[in-house]
Amino acid sequence: GQQLNQSPQSMFIQEGEDVSMNCTSSSIFNTWLWYKQDPGEGPVLLIALYKAGELTSNGRLTAQFGITRKDSFLNISASIPSDVGIYFCAGLHSGGSNYKLTFGKGTLLTVNP
Amino acid sequence: DGGITQSPKYLFRKEGQNVTLSCEQNLNHDAMYWYRQDPGQGLRLIYYSQIVNDFQKGDIAEGYSVSREKKESFPLTVTSAQKNPTAFYLCASSIMGGAGTEAFFGQGTRLTVV
Numbered sequence: 001g002q003q004l005n006q007s008p009q010s011m012f013i014q015e016g017e018d019v020s021m022n023c024t025s026s027s028i029f030n031t032w033l034w035y036k037q038d039p040g041e042g043p044v045l046l047i048a049l050y051k052a053g054e055l056t057s058n059g060r061l062t063a064q065f066g067i068t069r070k071d072s073f074l075n076i077s078a079s080i081p082s083d084v085g086i087y088f089c090a091g092l093h094s095g096g097s098n099y100k101l102t103f104g105k106g107t108l109l110t111v112n113p
Numbered sequence: 114d115g116g117i118t119q120s121p122k123y124l125f126r127k128e129g130q131n132v133t134l135s136c137e138q139n140l141n142h143d144a145m146y147w148y149r150q151d152p153g154q155g156l157r158l159i160y161y162s163q164i165v166n167d168f169q170k171g172d173i174a175e176g177y178s179v180s181r182e183k184k185e186s187f188p189l190t191v192t193s194a195q196k197n198p199t200a201f202y203l204c205a206s207s208i209m210g211g212a213g214t215e216a217f218f219g220q221g222t223r224l225t226v227v
Contacts, residue, residue: 004155006155031215033215033216035218040201040221040223041220041221042117042119042203042205042218042219042220042221043156043203043218044218045215045216045217048215088155088156090156090216100158100161100171101146101158101205101207101216102158103148103155103156103157104155105153105154105155106154106155
């Protein structure tokens with residue numbers, strides 16, 4: 001299947017610091033999605049991106065859809081302890097009638113108070 | 114409230130038994146998906162369905178089966194042929210096409226086979 005390379009695998013930061021993570025793919029995607037997952041729960045959608053070059057914010061979170069349509073990044077500003085969790089990127093490739101979401105392996109974020 | 118419901122939250126089965134995980138959505142979404150998550154791993158696609166009575170294999174379909182008899186329901190059966198069934202299973206749904214093609218997830222079912 002298609003592969004998404006998500007980096008970094010894990011991050012340990014101090015409260016108040018900014019965070020950046022990204023995903024790259026060898027394939028073009030029509031949609032990029034960013035999710036956060038708390039332990040034992042399902043992922044929750046944070047931001048959805050639909051156009052190359054699109055920059056979207058959701059509170060302290062900002063994500064961008066890369067110009068080449070093969071990458072995306074997520075920034076978190078002024079981190080707080082509740083930002084702890086696993087962040088996943090997902091790319092949607094829609095060809096014809098085939099819609100298939102592919103996920104990265106996630107970035108585990110730890111925030112030290 | 115609209116959403117996706119997976120049940121049960123925790124499931125224990127003996128090795129060699131088939132087990133069916135439930136996924137129901139009342140969001141009127143056309144597409145539904147099943148993913149498997151192992152510790153430290155991303156989400157791997159098992160099966161997905163874009164329309165009633167039709168579904169496609171994902172990347173790790175071996176040892177699993179699904180049905181889509183109703184738009185709202187997409188149950189997953191973990192068969193005895195699945196060599197390593199213990200995992201966290203996630204169901205998702207989405208509309209299809211253009212803006213709004215976000216997938217929303219259920220709370221997951223943690224399956225333990227002993």
